[in-house]
Amino acid sequence: MARADSRKILADLKAHRRKGAPIDMRRAFERDPKRFAEFSAKADDLLLDYSKCAVNTRTMKLLAQLAKACDVEAKRDQMFAGAIINSTEQRAVLHTALRNRANTPVLVSGKDVMPDVNAVLASMAAFARKIRKSKITDVVNIGIGGSDLGPAMTTLALAPYHDGPRLHYVSNVDGAHIADTLKLLKPETTLFLIASKTFTTIETMTNAQTARKWIAEKLGEAHVGEHFAAISTAIPKVKAFGISEDRIFGFWDWVGGRYSIWSAIGLPLMIAIGPERFINFLEGGHAMDRHFREAPVLENLPMLMGLLGVWHRNICGYPSRAIIPYDQRLSRFPAYLQQLDMESNGKRVTKSGKPVKGDTGPIVWGEPGTNGQHAFFQLLHQGTGIIPVEFLIAADPHEDKAMREHHALLVANCLAQSQALMLGRTEKEAEAQLLAMGKSKAEAKALAPHRVFTGNRPSVTLAYRQLDPFTLGRLIALYEHRVFVEAAIWNINAFDQWGVELGKELATGLQPVVEGKKGTEGLDSSTAGLVKFLRKLG
Numbered sequence: 001m002a003r004a005d006s007r008k009i010l011a012d013l014k015a016h017r018r019k020g021a022p023i024d025m026r027r028a029f030e031r032d033p034k035r036f037a038e039f040s041a042k043a044d045d046l047l048l049d050y051s052k053c054a055v056n057t058r059t060m061k062l063l064a065q066l067a068k069a070c071d072v073e074a075k076r077d078q079m080f081a082g083a084i085i086n087s088t089e090q091r092a093v094l095h096t097a098l099r100n101r102a103n104t105p106v107l108v109s110g111k112d113v114m115p116d117v118n119a120v121l122a123s124m125a126a127f128a129r130k131i132r133k134s135k136i137t138d139v140v141n142i143g144i145g146g147s148d149l150g151p152a153m154t155t156l157a158l159a160p161y162h163d164g165p166r167l168h169y170v171s172n173v174d175g176a177h178i179a180d181t182l183k184l185l186k187p188e189t190t191l192f193l194i195a196s197k198t199f200t201t202i203e204t205m206t207n208a209q210t211a212r213k214w215i216a217e218k219l220g221e222a223h224v225g226e227h228f229a230a231i232s233t234a235i236p237k238v239k240a241f242g243i244s245e246d247r248i249f250g251f252w253d254w255v256g257g258r259y260s261i262w263s264a265i266g267l268p269l270m271i272a273i274g275p276e277r278f279i280n281f282l283e284g285g286h287a288m289d290r291h292f293r294e295a296p297v298l299e300n301l302p303m304l305m306g307l308l309g310v311w312h313r314n315i316c317g318y319p320s321r322a323i324i325p326y327d328q329r330l331s332r333f334p335a336y337l338q339q340l341d342m343e344s345n346g347k348r349v350t351k352s353g354k355p356v357k358g359d360t361g362p363i364v365w366g367e368p369g370t371n372g373q374h375a376f377f378q379l380l381h382q383g384t385g386i387i388p389v390e391f392l393i394a395a396d397p398h399e400d401k402a403m404r405e406h407h408a409l410l411v412a413n414c415l416a417q418s419q420a421l422m423l424g425r426t427e428k429e430a431e432a433q434l435l436a437m438g439k440s441k442a443e444a445k446a447l448a449p450h451r452v453f454t455g456n457r458p459s460v461t462l463a464y465r466q467l468d469p470f471t472l473g474r475l476i477a478l479y480e481h482r483v484f485v486e487a488a489i490w491n492i493n494a495f496d497q498w499g500v501e502l503g504k505e506l507a508t509g510l511q512p513v514v515e516g517k518k519g520t521e522g523l524d525s526s527t528a529g530l531v532k533f534l535r536k537l538g
Protein backbone atom coordinates (compact mmCIF):
# COMPACT_ATOMS: atom_id res chain seq x y z
CA MET A 1 0.00 0.00 0.00
CA ALA A 2 1.14 3.57 -0.65
CA ARG A 3 1.40 6.46 1.84
CA ALA A 4 -1.89 7.91 0.57
CA ASP A 5 -3.54 4.86 2.16
CA SER A 6 -1.82 5.59 5.43
CA ARG A 7 -3.21 9.14 5.44
CA LYS A 8 -6.69 7.72 4.93
CA ILE A 9 -6.20 5.25 7.80
CA LEU A 10 -4.96 8.02 10.08
CA ALA A 11 -8.10 10.00 9.23
CA ASP A 12 -10.21 6.90 9.95
CA LEU A 13 -8.47 6.49 13.29
CA LYS A 14 -9.17 10.12 14.19
CA ALA A 15 -12.83 9.74 13.24
CA HIS A 16 -13.01 6.47 15.17
CA ARG A 17 -11.71 8.20 18.30
CA ARG A 18 -14.01 11.22 17.90
CA LYS A 19 -17.05 9.06 17.54
CA GLY A 20 -16.37 7.46 20.89
CA ALA A 21 -14.41 4.25 20.43
CA PRO A 22 -14.42 2.28 23.73
CA ILE A 23 -13.38 4.72 25.32
CA ASP A 24 -14.58 4.71 28.81
CA MET A 25 -12.21 2.04 30.05
CA ARG A 26 -14.00 1.58 33.34
CA ARG A 27 -17.16 0.60 31.50
CA ALA A 28 -15.25 -1.43 28.94
CA PHE A 29 -13.76 -3.55 31.73
CA GLU A 30 -17.17 -3.93 33.42
CA ARG A 31 -18.78 -5.04 30.18
CA ASP A 32 -16.06 -7.35 28.92
CA PRO A 33 -14.42 -9.76 31.35
CA LYS A 34 -12.12 -10.90 28.54
CA ARG A 35 -10.64 -7.45 27.95
CA PHE A 36 -7.26 -8.37 29.47
CA ALA A 37 -7.05 -11.53 27.36
CA GLU A 38 -7.88 -9.63 24.18
CA PHE A 39 -5.57 -6.70 24.76
CA SER A 40 -2.42 -8.36 26.03
CA ALA A 41 0.33 -10.26 24.24
CA LYS A 42 3.30 -12.38 25.23
CA ALA A 43 6.77 -13.11 23.92
CA ASP A 44 7.57 -16.24 25.95
CA ASP A 45 7.37 -15.08 29.57
CA LEU A 46 7.42 -11.36 28.76
CA LEU A 47 3.91 -9.95 28.96
CA LEU A 48 2.58 -6.70 27.52
CA ASP A 49 -0.76 -5.68 29.00
CA TYR A 50 -2.28 -2.83 27.02
CA SER A 51 -5.87 -3.41 28.08
CA LYS A 52 -5.65 -0.22 30.18
CA CYS A 53 -5.32 1.87 26.99
CA ALA A 54 -8.50 3.37 25.56
CA VAL A 55 -8.61 1.08 22.53
CA ASN A 56 -11.02 -1.53 21.22
CA THR A 57 -10.93 -4.23 18.54
CA ARG A 58 -11.55 -1.74 15.76
CA THR A 59 -8.77 0.56 17.01
CA MET A 60 -6.30 -2.29 16.84
CA LYS A 61 -7.56 -3.39 13.44
CA LEU A 62 -7.06 0.12 12.07
CA LEU A 63 -3.61 0.37 13.66
CA ALA A 64 -2.61 -2.95 12.07
CA GLN A 65 -3.79 -1.56 8.73
CA LEU A 66 -1.65 1.50 9.32
CA ALA A 67 1.41 -0.71 9.87
CA LYS A 68 0.65 -2.45 6.57
CA ALA A 69 0.09 0.82 4.71
CA CYS A 70 3.42 2.13 5.98
CA ASP A 71 5.27 -1.08 4.97
CA VAL A 72 6.57 -1.55 8.50
CA GLU A 73 7.23 -5.27 8.02
CA ALA A 74 9.05 -4.75 4.73
CA LYS A 75 11.15 -1.95 6.25
CA ARG A 76 11.96 -4.22 9.21
CA ASP A 77 13.15 -6.95 6.86
CA GLN A 78 15.32 -4.43 5.00
CA MET A 79 17.00 -3.43 8.26
CA PHE A 80 17.78 -7.05 9.21
CA ALA A 81 19.07 -7.69 5.67
CA GLY A 82 21.67 -4.92 5.93
CA ALA A 83 20.07 -2.44 3.48
CA ILE A 84 21.37 1.15 3.61
CA ILE A 85 18.39 2.49 5.58
CA ASN A 86 20.29 5.32 7.32
CA SER A 87 19.99 7.37 4.15
CA THR A 88 21.56 10.65 5.31
CA GLU A 89 24.75 8.88 6.33
CA GLN A 90 24.58 6.12 3.70
CA ARG A 91 24.86 3.37 6.31
CA ALA A 92 23.30 0.03 7.08
CA VAL A 93 21.75 -0.36 10.55
CA LEU A 94 22.84 -3.66 12.00
CA HIS A 95 23.03 -3.61 15.78
CA THR A 96 20.98 -6.81 15.42
CA ALA A 97 24.03 -8.54 13.86
CA LEU A 98 25.94 -7.97 17.11
CA ARG A 99 23.48 -10.23 18.94
CA ASN A 100 22.87 -12.65 16.07
CA ARG A 101 23.47 -15.76 18.14
CA ALA A 102 22.23 -17.96 15.27
CA ASN A 103 25.38 -16.77 13.49
CA THR A 104 23.62 -16.74 10.13
CA PRO A 105 25.44 -14.59 7.54
CA VAL A 106 24.62 -10.87 7.57
CA LEU A 107 25.80 -9.10 4.45
CA VAL A 108 26.92 -5.48 4.19
CA SER A 109 27.86 -4.58 0.61
CA GLY A 110 28.12 -8.30 -0.12
CA LYS A 111 30.44 -9.08 2.82
CA ASP A 112 29.38 -11.22 5.78
CA VAL A 113 30.00 -9.17 8.95
CA MET A 114 29.60 -12.12 11.34
CA PRO A 115 33.26 -13.29 11.33
CA ASP A 116 34.38 -9.79 12.43
CA VAL A 117 31.57 -9.55 15.01
CA ASN A 118 32.58 -12.92 16.48
CA ALA A 119 36.28 -12.03 16.46
CA VAL A 120 35.72 -8.80 18.45
CA LEU A 121 33.45 -10.65 20.88
CA ALA A 122 36.16 -13.28 21.42
CA SER A 123 38.85 -10.65 22.05
CA MET A 124 36.52 -8.76 24.43
CA ALA A 125 35.93 -12.02 26.34
CA ALA A 126 39.67 -12.77 26.57
CA PHE A 127 40.36 -9.22 27.83
CA ALA A 128 37.45 -9.30 30.29
CA ARG A 129 38.66 -12.61 31.73
CA LYS A 130 42.20 -11.24 32.07
CA ILE A 131 41.00 -8.10 33.88
CA ARG A 132 38.66 -10.05 36.16
CA LYS A 133 41.64 -12.18 37.29
CA SER A 134 44.10 -9.27 37.56
CA LYS A 135 44.96 -6.83 40.37
CA ILE A 136 42.52 -4.29 38.83
CA THR A 137 39.88 -3.39 41.43
CA ASP A 138 38.24 -0.46 39.61
CA VAL A 139 37.35 0.12 35.97
CA VAL A 140 36.39 3.63 34.83
CA ASN A 141 34.45 3.96 31.59
CA ILE A 142 34.95 7.37 30.04
CA GLY A 143 32.32 8.05 27.38
CA ILE A 144 29.11 9.99 26.84
CA GLY A 145 25.69 9.42 25.23
CA GLY A 146 25.56 5.94 23.73
CA SER A 147 29.10 5.30 24.92
CA ASP A 148 27.98 5.76 28.52
CA LEU A 149 24.25 5.32 29.04
CA GLY A 150 24.05 1.71 27.81
CA PRO A 151 26.87 0.25 29.89
CA ALA A 152 26.00 2.45 32.90
CA MET A 153 22.31 1.50 32.82
CA THR A 154 22.95 -2.23 32.31
CA THR A 155 25.68 -2.43 34.98
CA LEU A 156 23.22 -1.05 37.51
CA ALA A 157 20.39 -3.25 36.24
CA LEU A 158 22.44 -6.41 36.57
CA ALA A 159 23.96 -5.67 39.98
CA PRO A 160 23.06 -9.15 41.33
CA TYR A 161 25.34 -10.66 38.64
CA HIS A 162 28.22 -8.23 39.19
CA ASP A 163 31.19 -10.26 40.42
CA GLY A 164 34.03 -8.44 38.64
CA PRO A 165 35.86 -5.24 39.60
CA ARG A 166 33.95 -2.11 40.61
CA LEU A 167 32.68 -0.02 37.69
CA HIS A 168 32.59 3.78 37.50
CA TYR A 169 31.16 5.91 34.70
CA VAL A 170 32.50 9.36 33.87
CA SER A 171 30.62 11.21 31.15
CA ASN A 172 30.19 14.92 31.93
CA VAL A 173 32.84 17.41 30.82
CA ASP A 174 32.16 19.14 34.13
CA GLY A 175 35.46 18.51 35.93
CA ALA A 176 33.45 17.65 39.03
CA HIS A 177 32.55 14.28 37.52
CA ILE A 178 36.07 12.96 37.01
CA ALA A 179 37.46 14.73 40.08
CA ASP A 180 34.91 13.08 42.37
CA THR A 181 35.58 9.71 40.73
CA LEU A 182 39.38 9.89 40.92
CA LYS A 183 39.12 10.59 44.66
CA LEU A 184 37.78 7.06 45.12
CA LEU A 185 40.58 5.34 43.20
CA LYS A 186 44.13 4.03 43.52
CA PRO A 187 46.06 4.48 40.25
CA GLU A 188 47.90 1.13 40.60
CA THR A 189 44.64 -0.83 40.51
CA THR A 190 42.57 1.29 38.11
CA LEU A 191 41.84 0.65 34.43
CA PHE A 192 40.37 3.36 32.19
CA LEU A 193 38.25 2.38 29.21
CA ILE A 194 37.93 5.23 26.72
CA ALA A 195 34.68 4.62 24.87
CA SER A 196 33.92 6.76 21.84
CA LYS A 197 32.63 5.67 18.48
CA THR A 198 34.22 8.68 16.75
CA PHE A 199 37.06 9.31 19.23
CA THR A 200 36.51 13.02 18.69
CA THR A 201 33.76 13.80 21.22
CA ILE A 202 35.14 16.73 23.17
CA GLU A 203 33.75 15.69 26.57
CA THR A 204 35.27 12.22 26.32
CA MET A 205 38.59 13.43 24.95
CA THR A 206 38.90 16.05 27.71
CA ASN A 207 38.16 13.49 30.44
CA ALA A 208 40.49 10.95 28.80
CA GLN A 209 43.37 13.46 28.82
CA THR A 210 42.74 14.26 32.49
CA ALA A 211 42.76 10.54 33.34
CA ARG A 212 45.94 10.05 31.30
CA LYS A 213 47.67 12.90 33.16
CA TRP A 214 46.56 11.45 36.51
CA ILE A 215 48.12 8.07 35.73
CA ALA A 216 51.30 9.64 34.28
CA GLU A 217 51.73 11.88 37.34
CA LYS A 218 51.09 9.12 39.87
CA LEU A 219 52.82 6.16 38.21
CA GLY A 220 55.02 7.64 35.48
CA GLU A 221 54.51 7.91 31.71
CA ALA A 222 55.84 4.38 31.15
CA HIS A 223 52.80 2.91 32.95
CA VAL A 224 50.11 4.73 30.99
CA GLY A 225 49.61 1.95 28.41
CA GLU A 226 48.76 -0.77 30.90
CA HIS A 227 46.06 1.38 32.57
CA PHE A 228 44.14 2.24 29.39
CA ALA A 229 42.11 0.43 26.77
CA ALA A 230 39.74 1.87 24.17
CA ILE A 231 36.52 1.10 22.36
CA SER A 232 36.03 2.88 19.06
CA THR A 233 35.44 2.66 15.33
CA ALA A 234 38.29 5.16 14.77
CA ILE A 235 41.36 2.96 15.32
CA PRO A 236 44.02 5.44 13.96
CA LYS A 237 42.77 8.17 16.32
CA VAL A 238 42.97 5.80 19.31
CA LYS A 239 46.53 4.83 18.40
CA ALA A 240 47.45 8.51 18.17
CA PHE A 241 46.16 8.90 21.77
CA GLY A 242 48.75 6.30 22.77
CA ILE A 243 46.73 3.13 23.24
CA SER A 244 48.27 0.04 21.65
CA GLU A 245 46.34 -1.96 19.05
CA ASP A 246 45.93 -5.06 21.24
CA ARG A 247 43.97 -2.93 23.74
CA ILE A 248 41.56 -1.44 21.18
CA PHE A 249 38.14 -3.03 20.69
CA GLY A 250 36.54 -2.01 17.45
CA PHE A 251 33.06 -1.74 16.06
CA TRP A 252 31.58 -0.47 12.84
CA ASP A 253 29.80 2.51 11.31
CA TRP A 254 26.63 0.42 10.98
CA VAL A 255 26.23 0.51 14.78
CA GLY A 256 24.61 3.74 15.97
CA GLY A 257 25.89 5.12 19.30
CA ARG A 258 22.53 4.67 21.05
CA TYR A 259 22.30 1.09 19.71
CA SER A 260 25.87 0.14 20.66
CA ILE A 261 25.52 -1.61 24.02
CA TRP A 262 25.64 -4.94 22.11
CA SER A 263 29.07 -4.07 20.64
CA ALA A 264 32.45 -3.56 22.30
CA ILE A 265 30.78 -0.59 24.04
CA GLY A 266 29.37 -3.36 26.28
CA LEU A 267 32.90 -4.28 27.44
CA PRO A 268 32.52 -2.68 30.91
CA LEU A 269 29.34 -4.69 31.43
CA MET A 270 31.16 -7.83 30.32
CA ILE A 271 33.98 -7.11 32.78
CA ALA A 272 31.39 -6.62 35.53
CA ILE A 273 29.26 -9.73 34.97
CA GLY A 274 31.60 -12.00 32.99
CA PRO A 275 31.53 -13.09 29.34
CA GLU A 276 29.02 -15.94 29.83
CA ARG A 277 26.33 -13.68 31.27
CA PHE A 278 27.09 -11.06 28.65
CA ILE A 279 26.31 -13.75 26.06
CA ASN A 280 22.98 -14.40 27.86
CA PHE A 281 22.28 -10.69 27.48
CA LEU A 282 22.98 -10.90 23.73
CA GLU A 283 20.77 -13.99 23.53
CA GLY A 284 17.93 -12.00 25.07
CA GLY A 285 18.29 -9.32 22.40
CA HIS A 286 18.37 -12.00 19.72
CA ALA A 287 15.23 -13.67 21.10
CA MET A 288 13.39 -10.34 20.80
CA ASP A 289 14.71 -9.91 17.25
CA ARG A 290 13.21 -13.29 16.32
CA HIS A 291 9.90 -12.36 17.91
CA PHE A 292 9.87 -9.01 16.07
CA ARG A 293 10.57 -10.73 12.75
CA GLU A 294 8.17 -13.63 13.17
CA ALA A 295 5.12 -12.70 15.27
CA PRO A 296 2.02 -11.36 13.49
CA VAL A 297 1.50 -7.63 13.95
CA LEU A 298 -1.15 -7.82 16.68
CA GLU A 299 0.83 -10.42 18.66
CA ASN A 300 4.14 -8.65 18.17
CA LEU A 301 5.30 -6.69 21.22
CA PRO A 302 7.44 -4.05 19.44
CA MET A 303 4.72 -3.58 16.80
CA LEU A 304 2.04 -3.19 19.46
CA MET A 305 4.08 -0.73 21.50
CA GLY A 306 4.93 1.26 18.38
CA LEU A 307 1.33 1.33 17.20
CA LEU A 308 0.07 2.37 20.62
CA GLY A 309 2.76 5.06 20.63
CA VAL A 310 1.37 6.39 17.33
CA TRP A 311 -2.19 6.14 18.67
CA HIS A 312 -1.28 8.19 21.73
CA ARG A 313 0.90 10.71 19.88
CA ASN A 314 -0.93 11.28 16.60
CA ILE A 315 -4.53 10.36 17.30
CA CYS A 316 -4.92 11.29 20.97
CA GLY A 317 -2.37 14.15 20.79
CA TYR A 318 -0.45 13.28 23.98
CA PRO A 319 2.97 15.00 23.82
CA SER A 320 4.87 12.85 26.30
CA ARG A 321 5.17 9.37 27.77
CA ALA A 322 6.43 8.30 31.16
CA ILE A 323 8.53 5.19 31.78
CA ILE A 324 8.11 4.00 35.36
CA PRO A 325 10.03 0.83 36.21
CA TYR A 326 8.89 -0.71 39.48
CA ASP A 327 12.37 -2.14 39.58
CA GLN A 328 14.94 0.01 41.37
CA ARG A 329 17.81 -1.47 39.36
CA LEU A 330 16.21 -0.03 36.22
CA SER A 331 16.54 3.47 37.65
CA ARG A 332 18.67 4.59 34.66
CA PHE A 333 16.39 2.90 32.12
CA PRO A 334 14.29 6.07 31.53
CA ALA A 335 17.50 8.07 30.87
CA TYR A 336 18.71 5.35 28.51
CA LEU A 337 15.37 5.41 26.68
CA GLN A 338 15.49 9.18 26.43
CA GLN A 339 18.53 8.92 24.19
CA LEU A 340 17.27 5.86 22.32
CA ASP A 341 13.87 7.36 21.62
CA MET A 342 14.38 11.12 21.47
CA GLU A 343 17.69 11.10 19.57
CA SER A 344 16.17 8.63 17.10
CA ASN A 345 12.70 10.04 16.60
CA GLY A 346 13.04 13.71 17.52
CA LYS A 347 12.88 14.62 13.82
CA ARG A 348 10.91 17.21 11.85
CA VAL A 349 11.52 16.09 8.27
CA THR A 350 10.76 12.85 6.46
CA LYS A 351 13.40 10.63 4.89
CA SER A 352 13.13 12.72 1.75
CA GLY A 353 13.67 16.01 3.64
CA LYS A 354 10.07 17.27 3.53
CA PRO A 355 8.42 18.60 6.73
CA VAL A 356 6.57 15.82 8.56
CA LYS A 357 2.81 16.25 8.61
CA GLY A 358 1.77 15.80 12.23
CA ASP A 359 3.90 14.95 15.24
CA THR A 360 6.85 12.62 15.71
CA GLY A 361 8.63 11.43 18.86
CA PRO A 362 7.12 12.33 22.23
CA ILE A 363 9.02 13.56 25.26
CA VAL A 364 10.21 10.50 27.15
CA TRP A 365 10.88 10.73 30.85
CA GLY A 366 10.53 8.77 34.05
CA GLU A 367 11.77 7.59 37.40
CA PRO A 368 11.42 4.34 39.28
CA GLY A 369 8.28 3.56 41.21
CA THR A 370 7.46 3.79 44.04
CA ASN A 371 9.56 6.99 44.32
CA GLY A 372 7.72 8.74 41.48
CA GLN A 373 4.42 8.24 43.35
CA HIS A 374 5.64 10.63 46.04
CA ALA A 375 6.80 13.22 43.53
CA PHE A 376 5.06 13.70 40.19
CA PHE A 377 2.20 11.16 40.20
CA GLN A 378 -0.13 13.90 41.43
CA LEU A 379 0.07 15.40 37.94
CA LEU A 380 -0.34 12.01 36.24
CA HIS A 381 -3.60 11.47 38.15
CA GLN A 382 -5.11 14.94 38.42
CA GLY A 383 -3.18 17.22 36.04
CA THR A 384 -4.93 18.83 33.10
CA GLY A 385 -2.94 16.90 30.48
CA ILE A 386 -2.83 13.17 29.90
CA ILE A 387 0.48 11.29 29.93
CA PRO A 388 0.48 7.62 28.93
CA VAL A 389 2.54 5.59 31.39
CA GLU A 390 4.63 2.49 30.79
CA PHE A 391 5.04 0.38 33.94
CA LEU A 392 7.68 -2.35 34.23
CA ILE A 393 7.54 -5.01 36.94
CA ALA A 394 9.26 -8.33 37.73
CA ALA A 395 7.45 -11.32 39.24
CA ASP A 396 10.47 -12.69 41.04
CA PRO A 397 12.96 -10.40 42.81
CA HIS A 398 16.57 -11.37 43.44
CA GLU A 399 16.26 -10.63 47.14
CA ASP A 400 15.81 -13.58 49.47
CA LYS A 401 12.58 -14.72 51.07
CA ALA A 402 13.11 -12.60 54.19
CA MET A 403 12.47 -9.55 51.99
CA ARG A 404 9.40 -10.84 50.15
CA GLU A 405 7.20 -8.28 51.88
CA HIS A 406 9.05 -5.55 49.97
CA HIS A 407 8.21 -7.15 46.67
CA ALA A 408 4.55 -7.69 47.50
CA LEU A 409 4.30 -4.00 48.33
CA LEU A 410 6.12 -3.04 45.15
CA VAL A 411 3.79 -5.15 42.97
CA ALA A 412 0.69 -3.92 44.79
CA ASN A 413 1.75 -0.31 44.22
CA CYS A 414 2.53 -0.84 40.56
CA LEU A 415 -0.84 -2.49 39.89
CA ALA A 416 -2.68 0.07 42.03
CA GLN A 417 -1.25 2.96 40.03
CA SER A 418 -2.34 1.61 36.66
CA GLN A 419 -5.71 0.72 38.18
CA ALA A 420 -6.14 4.22 39.63
CA LEU A 421 -5.21 5.86 36.32
CA MET A 422 -7.78 3.72 34.55
CA LEU A 423 -10.64 3.70 37.11
CA GLY A 424 -10.41 7.20 38.50
CA ARG A 425 -12.95 8.30 41.10
CA THR A 426 -16.20 10.13 40.34
CA GLU A 427 -17.49 13.12 42.32
CA LYS A 428 -20.30 10.96 43.67
CA GLU A 429 -17.84 8.35 44.88
CA ALA A 430 -15.66 11.04 46.40
CA GLU A 431 -18.64 12.52 48.27
CA ALA A 432 -19.77 9.13 49.53
CA GLN A 433 -16.28 8.41 50.82
CA LEU A 434 -16.12 11.74 52.63
CA LEU A 435 -19.51 11.15 54.25
CA ALA A 436 -18.35 7.70 55.36
CA MET A 437 -15.33 9.43 56.93
CA GLY A 438 -17.71 11.49 59.07
CA LYS A 439 -17.71 14.78 57.13
CA SER A 440 -20.88 16.86 57.00
CA LYS A 441 -22.85 17.06 53.74
CA ALA A 442 -21.58 20.62 53.12
CA GLU A 443 -17.96 19.63 53.81
CA ALA A 444 -18.27 16.60 51.56
CA LYS A 445 -19.66 18.71 48.73
CA ALA A 446 -16.86 21.28 49.07
CA LEU A 447 -14.05 18.78 49.29
CA ALA A 448 -15.25 16.27 46.71
CA PRO A 449 -13.99 18.10 43.57
CA HIS A 450 -10.45 18.00 44.97
CA ARG A 451 -10.73 14.25 45.43
CA VAL A 452 -12.03 13.48 41.95
CA PHE A 453 -9.85 11.49 39.57
CA THR A 454 -11.03 11.74 35.98
CA GLY A 455 -9.60 8.28 35.26
CA ASN A 456 -9.56 6.75 31.81
CA ARG A 457 -5.85 7.57 31.65
CA PRO A 458 -3.87 5.07 29.58
CA SER A 459 -1.01 2.87 30.68
CA VAL A 460 0.69 -0.31 29.58
CA THR A 461 2.41 -2.79 31.86
CA LEU A 462 5.39 -4.91 30.91
CA ALA A 463 5.76 -7.85 33.27
CA TYR A 464 8.62 -10.35 33.32
CA ARG A 465 9.87 -13.14 35.55
CA GLN A 466 13.14 -11.62 36.73
CA LEU A 467 15.54 -8.88 35.67
CA ASP A 468 18.30 -11.25 34.55
CA PRO A 469 20.74 -10.68 31.66
CA PHE A 470 18.48 -12.45 29.15
CA THR A 471 15.41 -10.44 30.10
CA LEU A 472 17.29 -7.15 30.15
CA GLY A 473 18.48 -7.95 26.60
CA ARG A 474 14.88 -8.60 25.56
CA LEU A 475 13.62 -5.37 27.11
CA ILE A 476 16.24 -3.17 25.44
CA ALA A 477 15.68 -4.81 22.04
CA LEU A 478 11.91 -4.43 22.50
CA TYR A 479 12.27 -0.67 22.99
CA GLU A 480 14.74 -0.38 20.10
CA HIS A 481 12.25 -2.04 17.77
CA ARG A 482 9.37 0.07 19.07
CA VAL A 483 11.35 3.17 18.09
CA PHE A 484 11.86 1.55 14.67
CA VAL A 485 8.13 0.88 14.19
CA GLU A 486 7.20 4.46 15.06
CA ALA A 487 9.89 5.87 12.74
CA ALA A 488 8.67 3.63 9.92
CA ILE A 489 5.14 4.97 10.33
CA TRP A 490 6.34 8.58 10.49
CA ASN A 491 8.67 7.91 7.53
CA ILE A 492 11.64 9.49 9.30
CA ASN A 493 15.26 8.37 9.63
CA ALA A 494 15.67 7.05 13.19
CA PHE A 495 19.39 6.50 12.77
CA ASP A 496 20.98 9.91 12.29
CA GLN A 497 21.23 12.74 14.87
CA TRP A 498 21.97 16.00 13.10
CA GLY A 499 20.08 17.84 15.82
CA VAL A 500 23.05 17.57 18.17
CA GLU A 501 25.47 19.28 15.78
CA LEU A 502 24.55 22.99 15.96
CA GLY A 503 25.15 23.26 19.71
CA LYS A 504 28.49 21.44 19.33
CA GLU A 505 29.62 23.88 16.59
CA LEU A 506 28.60 26.94 18.60
CA ALA A 507 30.33 25.61 21.74
CA THR A 508 33.58 25.26 19.79
CA GLY A 509 33.30 28.89 18.69
CA LEU A 510 32.42 30.12 22.18
CA GLN A 511 35.21 28.34 24.05
CA PRO A 512 37.88 31.03 23.30
CA VAL A 513 35.36 33.75 24.22
CA VAL A 514 34.65 32.08 27.56
CA GLU A 515 38.41 31.68 28.16
CA GLY A 516 38.87 35.42 27.50
CA LYS A 517 41.04 34.82 24.42
CA LYS A 518 38.47 36.48 22.18
CA GLY A 519 36.03 39.35 22.69
CA THR A 520 32.25 39.21 22.76
CA GLU A 521 31.81 41.43 19.67
CA GLY A 522 29.24 40.12 17.25
CA LEU A 523 27.49 37.92 19.82
CA ASP A 524 23.81 38.41 20.62
CA SER A 525 23.42 40.52 23.76
CA SER A 526 22.12 37.64 25.89
CA THR A 527 25.11 35.39 25.20
CA ALA A 528 27.53 38.32 25.53
CA GLY A 529 25.90 39.41 28.81
CA LEU A 530 26.08 35.89 30.25
CA VAL A 531 29.74 35.47 29.23
CA LYS A 532 30.63 38.77 30.92
CA PHE A 533 28.69 37.90 34.09
CA LEU A 534 30.29 34.47 34.39
CA ARG A 535 33.78 35.77 33.60
CA LYS A 536 33.46 38.44 36.29
CA LEU A 537 32.45 35.93 38.97
CA GLY A 538 34.68 33.07 37.80
Ligand SMILES: O=P(O)(O)OC[C@H]1O[C@](O)(CO)[C@@H](O)[C@@H]1O
Binding pocket: 144, 145, 146, 147, 195, 196, 197, 198, 199, 200, 201, 204, 257, 258, 343, 497, 500
Ligand atom coordinates in the same frame (compact mmCIF):
# COMPACT_ATOMS: atom_id res chain seq x y z
O1 LIG B 1 30.71 7.60 20.95
P1 LIG B 1 30.94 9.03 20.56
O2 LIG B 1 31.40 9.15 19.15
O3 LIG B 1 31.88 9.69 21.51
O4 LIG B 1 29.57 9.79 20.63
C1 LIG B 1 28.84 9.92 21.83
C2 LIG B 1 27.44 10.36 21.60
O5 LIG B 1 27.40 11.61 20.93
C3 LIG B 1 26.32 11.66 20.00
O6 LIG B 1 26.86 11.64 18.73
C4 LIG B 1 25.47 12.89 20.19
O7 LIG B 1 26.25 14.03 20.37
C5 LIG B 1 25.52 10.40 20.28
O8 LIG B 1 24.79 9.98 19.22
C6 LIG B 1 26.60 9.46 20.72
O9 LIG B 1 26.09 8.35 21.40
